[in-house]
Amino acid sequence: MKLKKIDIFEIEKDSNFAPRVLLLSIPPAVVFICLVEFGFLAPFDAILSYIFIILCNMVFLSPMTLELQHLKKYINRLAMGEEIENMNLSEQEAKGIAEAVNSMHRFWMAKTDALEAEAMSDAAVLDTLPDPVLMIDRSGNILGANLAARKLFDDNLTDQNIGDVFVSQHFITAAQKVLNKQSESENLIFYTEPTKQKIYAHIKSLPWFSKGRAVAVVSLYDLTKAAKIEKLQSDFVANASHELRTPLSVIAGFIETLQTTAKNDDAAREQFLAIMAEQAAFMSDLIENLLSLSKIELSQDTPPQDKTDMNKIILEVMDALQIKANARHINLIFEKPTRLKKITADSAQMKQLMQNLIDNAVKYAVSGSDVLIRINTVDTIPASKSFHVADGKALSVSVNNKGPKIESQELSRLTERFYRLQEHKNLGIKGTGLGLAIAKQIIMRHRGNLTVSSSNKNGTTFTVYLPLKR
Ligand SMILES: Nc1ncnc2c1ncn2[C@@H]1O[C@H](COP(=O)(O)OP(=O)(O)OP(=O)(O)O)[C@@H](O)[C@H]1O
Numbered sequence: 001m002k003l004k005k006i007d008i009f010e011i012e013k014d015s016n017f018a019p020r021v022l023l024l025s026i027p028p029a030v031v032f033i034c035l036v037e038f039g040f041l042a043p044f045d046a047i048l049s050y051i052f053i054i055l056c057n058m059v060f061l062s063p064m065t066l067e068l069q070h071l072k073k074y075i076n077r078l079a080m081g082e083e084i085e086n087m088n089l090s091e092q093e094a095k096g097i098a099e100a101v102n103s104m105h106r107f108w109m110a111k112t113d114a115l116e117a118e119a120m121s122d123a124a125v126l127d128t129l130p131d132p133v134l135m136i137d138r139s140g141n142i143l144g145a146n147l148a149a150r151k152l153f154d155d156n157l158t159d160q161n162i163g164d165v166f167v168s169q170h171f172i173t174a175a176q177k178v179l180n181k182q183s184e185s186e187n188l189i190f191y192t193e194p195t196k197q198k199i200y201a202h203i204k205s206l207p208w209f210s211k212g213r214a215v216a217v218v219s220l221y222d223l224t225k226a227a228k229i230e231k232l233q234s235d236f237v238a239n240a241s242h243e244l245r246t247p248l249s250v251i252a253g254f255i256e257t258l259q260t261t262a263k264n265d266d267a268a269r270e271q272f273l274a275i276m277a278e279q280a281a282f283m284s285d286l287i288e289n290l291l292s293l294s295k296i297e298l299s300q301d302t303p304p305q306d307k308t309d310m311n312k313i314i315l316e317v318m319d320a321l322q323i324k325a326n327a328r329h330i331n332l333i334f335e336k337p338t339r340l341k342k343i344t345a346d347s348a349q350m351k352q353l354m355q356n357l358i359d360n361a362v363k364y365a366v367s368g369s370d371v372l373i374r375i376n377t378v379d380t381i382p383a384s385k386s387f388h389v390a391d392g393k394a395l396s397v398s399v400n401n402k403g404p405k406i407e408s409q410e411l412s413r414l415t416e417r418f419y420r421l422q423e424h425k426n427l428g429i430k431g432t433g434l435g436l437a438i439a440k441q442i443i444m445r446h447r448g449n450l451t452v453s454s455s456n457k458n459g460t461t462f463t464v465y466l467p468l469k470r
């Protein structure tokens with residue numbers, strides 16, 4: 001048998017190696033003392049034999065002690081979570097223990113991988129939720145937050161306390177109630193600071209068997225957008241009814257006059273009937289515009305299909321508006337490109353869009369001036385803050401008319417429903433205030449954009465951008 005090379009100096013001081021060797025040498029020492037006492041062995045021989053036994057003990061014990069020390073270090077490193085290779089020991093006992101530790105290590109590695117994968121997929125699923133979700137422990141510390149929550153508050157939400165994140169006392173009180181088990185769940189509405197977002201919160205305690213330290217889950221729903229839409233809808237209904245009430249009350253007033261005081265007045269009847277016809281025409285325009293606005297809104301999610309020739313459409317619209325333009329001595333000029341590709345756009349909506357823009361130009365231009373319509377090709381559509389525009393090349397159609405400068409704060413409001421410039425109302429120019437709102441909806445459906453510029457020198461220019469390809 002080949003003896004292994006042993007380095008006794010490798011053995012650590014606190015390994016109890018020396019006491020163990022001495023302990024094992026006590027029984028032979030007792031035997032030698034007795035043998036010397038009864039004269040069976042000379043003292044010198046006894047001492048030599050005893051030293052030999054001690055050396056033998058040292059030689060046989062040291063490999064075992066060394067390997068047990070390696071094993072101890074290996075287990076400590078595993079406990080610290082270090083990534084290390086399996087260890088191989090030669091001593092039979094230590095080998096057995098090492099194998100047991102190795103298989104335990106492999107089992108926990110597999111278990112940890114599975115748990116990690118589970119936790120990662122849980123987190124990924126939570127991150128896909130559009131609404132913020134937070135998990136909190138008994139003291140109100142945030143244990144986890146999904147992407148939507150991190151976007152709403154702060155990227156480093158984890159380990160912060162809800163008291164530091166939520167300013168609303170109303171929310172904190174409700175959360176405390178759930179954490180103190182006074183209530184199973186709480187629902188409330190609060191406002192964030194400083195953005196003043198209106199948030200609906202649902203705080204629910206988790207069942208006792210749920211994993212980890214989480215005791216409650218907070219789900220939030222941003223009501224700001226819904227509240228804005230609700231307000232827009234109610235404003236719209238109020239505005240539409242108001243716009244209809246005015247001509248209706250005019251008509252009702254004239255009917256009453258014609259039935260009473262002006263009953264036999266032929267001249268008055270003619271005059272009143274003309275006004276009533278004008279008011280009725282306005283009401284019909286208004287209703288028609290309201291209907292087409294809702295129709296275009298409904299078409300928003302359907303991509304346009306037609307191959308549309310914008311040159312042809314503009315010429316048709318110019319033809320239709322020629323009489324109106326002549327009446328105001330307006331010269332309609334179209335700088336037509338020689339070659340223009342057809343675009344994919346809803347032909348009827350394109351006609352309505354050009355009709356609304358050129359009609360405005362004719363209506364609001366200084367009498368006797370030129371209205372200039374130009375078509376160009378541009379590389380990109382200018383971005384919009386409120387809606388998505390298509391990438392790539394586009395057609396730009398600009399309509400310019402001469403007139404006083406429109407201030408920038410008013411320019412940005414022109415596409416609002418029913419918004420009309422005070423100066424045009426004062427001049428008695430009739431309009432429903434819906435033409436540009438309709439134009440905007442059509443442009444949004446086509447993923448294009450609309451820009452307006454105005455100056456005293458150049459007048460007002462509306463430019464429509466329409467993607468060449470969809
Ligand atoms: N080319 C323009 N030049 C100057 N002001 C304009 C021009 N186009 C629009 N406006 C202003 O913007 C307002 C809104 O225009 P919009 O086309 O939406 O409504 P309208 O022309 O008043 O009514 P409608 O087109 O429904 O008959 C107009 O009332 C006018 O004050």
Ligand SMILES: [Mg+2]
Pocket residue numbers: 356359360431435436
């Ligand atoms: Mg108009």
